């Protein structure tokens with residue numbers, strides 16, 4: 001379908017905001033500003049008083065964990081995982097994964113996210129939710145190598161790859177998802193490397209999230225998690241690494257050498273008291289850093305604009321440098337860099353030839369005045385509930401804050417029913 005977005009404040013690829021039109025042909029942006037006279041729109045969207053940005057890329061989440069939102073708070077990572085999360089996840093059925101994913105996807109679309117990278121079990125259900133909502137996603141089957149079903153989980157990741165890589169008109173891609181070095185020992189990770197070579201798939205993994213993880217890794221293997229991944233061959237495969245909080249200077253050099261892409265999760269790292277990732281050093285070293293929410297049980301929402309805001313603030317207070325992660329850098333981490341981090345080259349910018357994944361923010365609220373600097377307003381003043389219109393792959397999924405294709409009330413009802421049943425099992 002040909003769509004014309006008219007007269008919007010457009011955040012352009014050079015970081016400047018200009019009033020412009022955007023022409024969309026099928027799934028792609030045909031032109032920005034200089035629209036060909038021959039372009040005939042079948043639908044016109046009025047962008048007056050709206051800010052148009054590329055859709056946010058949530059570079060690391062576990063979307064079905066929306067069912068566990070507010071279930072276990074104020075705990076450290078391993079206590080949270082071992083004593084609350086893993087026991088209840090063991091009771092989750094396919095239906096729970098599906099409706100948890102539908103709820104999370106609805107929340108993400110409504111707050112401007114158009115792509116997410118996910119790692120969980122029963123990923124065929126998450127893939128189905130992506131197909132039913134038409135969001136873009138990079139899916140991996142989370143694999144706990146030390147669990148009795150570790151080998152089976154790896155087989156399921158292969159099946160996920162076969163069934164869903166490039167599915168839904170290319171909107172779904174698949175990676176391999178070994179959970180972490182502390183749940184996947186080196187001999188198991190070598191099997192993952194082999195599978196990723198066989199399928200030509202990249203790897204999504206949690207790395208160096210807590211001090212305890214790094215200390216244990218040094219004790220057991222004499223190497224940091226990053227150095228261990230280099231030794232095992234994981235880094236040769238193309239890696240999306242979640243967290244990367246506790247890094248040495250040598251780790252950062254290794255990450256740069258192998259082009260490891262980072263999903264920084266400031267909200268989750270703060271809530272689980274994991275620490276502050278060295279984002280300024282990573283960016284300075286030329287490492288690609290995107291942003292993620294992590295799951296809704298450690299955040300506790302999937303609002304990427306909040307994550308952008310947290311990233312811009314956290315690194316200033318941590319380094320005592322007001323120039324740490326400026327507004328535009330935060331927005332790029334949530335869009336352009338996030339897209340690269342999850343392995344998508346034509347996503348994350350409003351630019352000719354890029355995928356038409358576009359968000360229009362309603363700028364009518366009092367906190368959008370005065371308009372000295374719209375990027376500043378986006379990073380420091382606005383919030384996800386100002387999202388008015390969302391397009392993914394040139395299709396309008398949200399218009400006037402309402403879904404065009406999915407039933408929000410049904411999703412909330414079913415997800416709540418699943419969550420309540422789950423706690424009774």
Ligand SMILES: CSC[C@H]1O[C@@H](n2cnc3c(O)ncnc32)[C@H](O)[C@@H]1O
Nearest residue numbers: 085119120121142143144179206295
């Ligand atoms: C095996 S599927 C993925 C697995 O990861 C768990 N998880 C959620 N958040 C985190 C985190 O911050 N660090 C490590 N693991 C996390 C999730 O509950 C699933 O069990």
Ligand SMILES: [Zn+2]
Nearest residue numbers: 206242294295
């Ligand atoms: Zn995670």
